[in-house]
Amino acid sequence: xxxxxxxxxxxxxxxxxxxxxxxxxxxxxxxxxxxxxxxxxxxxxxxxxxxxxxxxxxxxxxxxxxxxxxxxxxxxxxxxxxxxxxxxxxxxxxxxxxxxxxxxxxxxxxxxxxxxxxxxxxxxxxxxxxxxxxxxxxxxxxxxxxxxxxxxxxxxxxxxxxxxxxxxxxxxxxxxxxxxxxxxxxxxxxxxxxxxxxxxxxxxxxxxxxxxxxxxxxxx
Numbered sequence: 001x002x003x004x005x006x007x008x009x010x011x012x013x014x015x016x017x018x019x020x021x022x023x024x025x026x027x028x029x030x031x032x033x034x035x036x037x038x039x040x041x042x043x044x045x046x047x048x049x050x051x052x053x054x055x056x057x058x059x060x061x062x063x064x065x066x067x068x069x070x071x072x073x074x075x076x077x078x079x080x081x082x083x084x085x086x087x088x089x090x091x092x093x094x095x096x097x098x099x100x101x102x103x104x105x106x107x108x109x110x111x112x113x114x115x116x117x118x119x120x121x122x123x124x125x126x127x128x129x130x131x132x133x134x135x136x137x138x139x140x141x142x143x144x145x146x147x148x149x150x151x152x153x154x155x156x157x158x159x160x161x162x163x164x165x166x167x168x169x170x171x172x173x174x175x176x177x178x179x180x181x182x183x184x185x186x187x188x189x190x191x192x193x194x195x196x197x198x199x200x201x202x203x204x205x206x207x208x209x210x211x212x213x214x215x216x217x218x219x220x
Contacts (some may be wrong), residue, residue, distance in 0.1 A: 041156040045171040046146065049162035049179045052138055055185045061134035072123050079116045083109065098177065145185045149177065 052058050086109045090102070097105065148159050158177070161168045 009183065042092055042154050043175055044150065044155045044158045044177040045161050045163045045168055045175050046158055046181055048139075048142070048160045051142060051176055051181050051185070052135060054182050055138065055142070055189075056191050057138055057141075057185070057189060060191055061138065065127065065134065067076055069123060069127055076116065076119050076123060079112060083112050083116060086112065117119070142181070142185060145181055145188060149181060149184055 049182070053062070086105065090097075090105050090109065146158060149155070155177075159168055159171075161171065
């Protein structure tokens with residue numbers, strides 16, 4: 001009987017000690033466990049809009065657009081000045097003009113306003129088409145430059161910081177690759193040598209993108 005009680009006591013003590021052993025296994029220091037495997041991704045940040053505009057080809061495309069639309073912009077500016085002159089005349093002579101003269105002047109003003117509105121819309125539509133053609137041509141080559149640059153330097157991801165909405169909250173200068181892309185683009189796609197200008201030829205004056213004249217105002 002005493003031997004049976006002693007055996008039972010040993011069994012109970014052994015069972016009670018099992019959770020303690022399990023707890024000790026769970027509390028093994030992390031340093032003794034196998035470290036998790038991690039993969040480092042090389043990320044680059046690129047301002048696509050800046051790269052598009054600051055390559056030599058992008059700057060040349062803008063100069064071509066300015067030369068192409070310069071005469072039409074000048075025509076629009078001339079028409080806007082005529083509208084302004086008529087508005088001033090109508091305002092100054094409002095009390096001295098006869099009813100017929102006031103009506104005639106108002107008709108001229110309305111005609112010029114409509115003409116300016118049509119011309120502005122035509123310029124904007126044509127400008128957007130031409131600008132899109134230039135941009136698409138450059139972007140197709142720019143994508144090849146980015147692909148080559150990223151593969152050669154081991155980039156896993158390149159983020160466009162000029163996207164809308166902008167996905168970049170913060171970027172260290174070390175991951176900014178815009179200037180590298182611009183330099184590589186100019187190396188891979190250099191502009192042809194400029195031809196000497198003919199004697200007496202005048203270079204068209206550079207003009208900004210199609211102007212935005214103020215909206216027509218109804219005559220008083």
